Every structure is written in C-alpha cells, then in structure tokens.
Amino acid sequence: MAVVYPRKFQSSLGAMSARDILGQVVRDREIHHITLNRYRFSEQRSCKDLTDLIEQLNGQPAALVRDLSRHISDEARHAMWLTDLLTDLGADVGTPPGSSYIEEFERLLDQEQNSPDNVDDFVINSLAAINVTEKRGCEYFSAHIYALQQAPQTEENVKIRETIEKILPEEAGHVRWGNRMLAQWADKSPEYREKVNQAKQKYAAIEQAAFECGMDITLGAELRRVGNLLDIANTMPLWQRPQYLAERLPHAFLAPDLQRTRIAIAQRAWSRDPQAFVEKFIPLFLGGLNRNTPAEKAKL
Ligand SMILES: [Fe+2]
Ligand SMILES: [Fe+2]
Known part of the structure; x- marks a missing residue:
C-alpha cells in the first residue's frame, strides 16, 4: 500500500528540510517561542477538531470513538505541557499571529466530500487527514529535538527539549494507530484499498499546500x-x-x-x-x- 510521507518544503531554492528550518528557529529566542506557541495552538485546536469528529460520528463506530477520546486526552496533555512551558518562560500564549497551518489545512479541506453522509468515506478521509498531520508533527518534533541537541545547552533549551521529548513518542503512537486503522480499511476489499490510497494522496497534497502556506517562516x-x-x-x-x-x-x-x-x-x-x-x-x-x-x- 502507498505510504505517504510529508514532502520537504519545495521552493525555487530547493528542498529545505525540517532540520534546516528548526536549526534556524532555535537560534532566535523570539522565533523559537513563537514556534512553540504555534505547537501549543495546534495541540489545543486538535482537541477541538477531534471532539467535532466524535460528535459527527455520533457513536458509530464505537471502537473509533473510544480511540479518538483517548487521542484527545493525549493532545490535551501536550497542549498543557506546552502551555506550562511557555508560561514558565514568560512567553506569549495568545493566538499566534497570522494565518496558521491548521487553519490553512482546514480551509483546503474539501468539506463537501468530507460530509458524514457516507460514513465509511467520512471515516477514511478523517483518518487520512489526521494521519498526515501527525506525521508532519513527528517530523517537526524530531527535527526540533535534534536542533536543540546541537544548540547551546542553556537551562531554557534543555527545558524545551525535555518537553518535546515527552510529546514525540505519543505522536509517533498516533501515527502508528492511523497507519493501522487505514490498513484495516484497505484490507476490506480492492475497492476500499483504492479509497484509502486516494484519501492518502489527497490529504498529503492538502497538507503539503497548507504547510507551504502557513508553517514556514523563512521562505516565500x-x-x-x-x-x-x-x-x-x-x-x-x-x-x-x-x-x-x-x-x-x-x-x-x-x-x-x-x-x-x-x-x-x-x-x-x-x-x-x-x-x-x-x-x-x-x-x-x-x-x-x-x-x-x-x-x-x-x-x-
Ligand atoms: Fe499532540
Ligand atoms: Fe497527535
């Protein structure tokens, strides 16, 4: 089955990896704090989005509702850790300035196709959308940890690294869960395999466009x-x-x-x-x- 990973940032300057970007971000304290606040905002917002999803599912399938409620609990904890960190650092925890990755992603979502009328398609699309953003999260968090390992080991940098190190394994768990769920749907029939592959391709493209619009602050x-x-x-x-x-x-x-x-x-x-x-x-x-x-x- 097709495995879709977020692509690197493509620009006329060539590919810029998450490591390249985070390596620059950690050098500027203010941009570093803004980036952490963007993580916080995304984690907090994902609680709201996953809750919306549970409400739209309206109890079916129950196993998915259970998994999603656990997922929300993880994301709420991540938002809490990042909010604690930012307030300890005296950094801003307001809504980050400008258009955000998460809003751009939502804007690019095809709402009509993603309506809950066809429950199977709705679930597959939702899983594919969650999965690709979780992969991006993992890519960024691991690049951030790497950047902080190379950076001066100040008390603040160590604190930030320890917070991200607590979050990353749970995000990796979310990616594995999404992969498992999508594989289960694909195993139902060749028709479902095609549906899953199409959803993966589609949401990878949407995610990439959202990322290029809203996430990267160094290019454009x-x-x-x-x-x-x-x-x-x-x-x-x-x-x-x-x-x-x-x-x-x-x-x-x-x-x-x-x-x-x-x-x-x-x-x-x-x-x-x-x-x-x-x-x-x-x-x-x-x-x-x-x-x-x-x-x-x-x-x-
Ligand atoms: Fe998270
Ligand atoms: Fe997550």
Missing part, C-alpha cells in the same frame, strides 16, 4: 523580492550594501500581498534589532540564493 514570496534586492546590492561596493538593504528590506517584507505571519515576525525582528535582522535573516536567504544557477535565478 518575499524571498524573490529579497533576491532581487540582493542582486542589486551585489553590484555595489561592499560598504554600501548594508545601508542599501537596511533601507529597502522592510518594504520587501511588508508588501501587502505577503502573508501576515511572516510579516509579523519580520516586523518584530526588525523593530527589535535592525542590525541583527540584516545579519541573521539575510544569511538565511543568501544560503539558498547562492545555490541557484543564473538561469534558475532568472526564473525567480
């Missing part, structure tokens, strides 16, 4: 603008470049068509420390841009 449309600015700056003497970029980068980032998430983060980073913004954000982009051939660059 602004990159192309920044790329153009860097091209111009590269024609100037070295000493003139920081000034040129410092004057124009905010505009490149704050263009209205760009996502609010990244804008909020860029704005904050900028207002906090323009010098660090240039020094820390720009290398993120330069690393990717330098890998492109002139022909690829022309396409940006």
Whole structure:
C-alpha cells in the first residue's frame, strides 16, 4: 500500500528540510517561542477538531470513538505541557499571529466530500487527514529535538527539549494507530484499498499546500523580492550594501500581498534589532540564493 510521507518544503531554492528550518528557529529566542506557541495552538485546536469528529460520528463506530477520546486526552496533555512551558518562560500564549497551518489545512479541506453522509468515506478521509498531520508533527518534533541537541545547552533549551521529548513518542503512537486503522480499511476489499490510497494522496497534497502556506517562516514570496534586492546590492561596493538593504528590506517584507505571519515576525525582528535582522535573516536567504544557477535565478 502507498505510504505517504510529508514532502520537504519545495521552493525555487530547493528542498529545505525540517532540520534546516528548526536549526534556524532555535537560534532566535523570539522565533523559537513563537514556534512553540504555534505547537501549543495546534495541540489545543486538535482537541477541538477531534471532539467535532466524535460528535459527527455520533457513536458509530464505537471502537473509533473510544480511540479518538483517548487521542484527545493525549493532545490535551501536550497542549498543557506546552502551555506550562511557555508560561514558565514568560512567553506569549495568545493566538499566534497570522494565518496558521491548521487553519490553512482546514480551509483546503474539501468539506463537501468530507460530509458524514457516507460514513465509511467520512471515516477514511478523517483518518487520512489526521494521519498526515501527525506525521508532519513527528517530523517537526524530531527535527526540533535534534536542533536543540546541537544548540547551546542553556537551562531554557534543555527545558524545551525535555518537553518535546515527552510529546514525540505519543505522536509517533498516533501515527502508528492511523497507519493501522487505514490498513484495516484497505484490507476490506480492492475497492476500499483504492479509497484509502486516494484519501492518502489527497490529504498529503492538502497538507503539503497548507504547510507551504502557513508553517514556514523563512521562505516565500518575499524571498524573490529579497533576491532581487540582493542582486542589486551585489553590484555595489561592499560598504554600501548594508545601508542599501537596511533601507529597502522592510518594504520587501511588508508588501501587502505577503502573508501576515511572516510579516509579523519580520516586523518584530526588525523593530527589535535592525542590525541583527540584516545579519541573521539575510544569511538565511543568501544560503539558498547562492545555490541557484543564473538561469534558475532568472526564473525567480
Ligand atoms: Fe499532540
Ligand atoms: Fe497527535
């Protein structure tokens, strides 16, 4: 049976893995806290979504309702651990700024096809949707742990790592549960195998699109603008470049068509420390841009 894993972030800069992204995230305390708060929000929201699912199932199949109620209990505990962690760190536990991965995912869901009128299709679709987001969670949490193992072992970093290390094995359990359930449905008949495969493909595609829209804060449309600015700056003497970029980068980032998430983060980073913004954000982009051939660059 087809096994669908979340793909890496694909952009004109090439694939950026969760490890690449988290390696950058843990270097900036504010972005680190925002990322943790996004985890918290997702865990908390999944309690609500899984409760909705139980209500829609309305008691059938009972075994699935039982599994889901346990699942909600796990997710509630994860939200609690992350909320405890964030409040201990004095970090924000408000609704994260901008569009979120989870909202984008919901927006992209095909509500009509996912109506509970056909219970089997509804259950298969729901399981496939849960499964692919749980896989993404595992990928991120394990990359986050890896990044924190490489980072300075401050009291705060150790605390964050210990919290994520408590959550990850339970998320892996959720993935195994989803795999098992989907395999059981697929074993019913060739027709069901096809249904399951289609649901897996569909939700993997939806998840990937949601992820690319809402999750990654280091790449996106602004990159192309920044790329153009860097091209111009590269024609100037070295000493003139920081000034040129410092004057124009905010505009490149704050263009209205760009996502609010990244804008909020860029704005904050900028207002906090323009010098660090240039020094820390720009290398993120330069690393990717330098890998492109002139022909690829022309396409940006
Ligand atoms: Fe969780
Ligand atoms: Fe989970």
